Amino acid sequence: MAWSKESRQSRGYGRDWEIARAQVVKRDKGLCQACLAKGRVTIGREVDHRVPKAECARLRWSQAKTDHPDNLWLLCTPCHDHKTAQDNGRAYRPKVQIGEDGWPLDNPDKLG
Numbered sequence: 001m002a003w004s005k006e007s008r009q010s011r012g013y014g015r016d017w018e019i020a021r022a023q024v025v026k027r028d029k030g031l032c033q034a035c036l037a038k039g040r041v042t043i044g045r046e047v048d049h050r051v052p053k054a055e056c057a058r059l060r061w062s063q064a065k066t067d068h069p070d071n072l073w074l075l076c077t078p079c080h081d082h083k084t085a086q087d088n089g090r091a092y093r094p095k096v097q098i099g100e101d102g103w104p105l106d107n108p109d110k111l112g
Contacts (some may be wrong), residue, residue: 016066021047024072032076034083044074052087 024047035042049071056066065071075083078094083089085092097105 007030015017016063020067020069020072023069024074024097030110032079033073034079036090039088042076042079046077046080047072048075048080048083054087 025044028044030044030046032040032042049067050068051059051061051074053066053072056071081094082092099105
């Protein structure tokens with residue numbers, strides 16, 4: 001996806017989003033909810049829409065319903081990347097990290 005030239009506010013990520021985001025981070029105690037469901041404890045960094053914004057628009061949801069905390073959850077970056085790829089109909093291919101010896105590192109965040 002190309003980088004958007006629109007401002008954060010015009011894309012719906014203004015003051016109201018920051019308030020909702022803070023509520024979700026606090027509610028989810030800073031932990032990735034997808035990892036918790038799998039029995040792993042991982043710090044969450046991304047507040048994600050459970051129902052993607054494009055789907056919300058197709059369903060004609062209001063901005064308030066789209067960004068309501070019930071439609072948001074906290075995810076770690078690998079879980080967020082995996083969900084975003086699925087939402088966009090793509091396969092998730094995590095980046096492979098290479099160690100100093102030139103071999104791939106085991107990645108505990110790898111999703112199966």
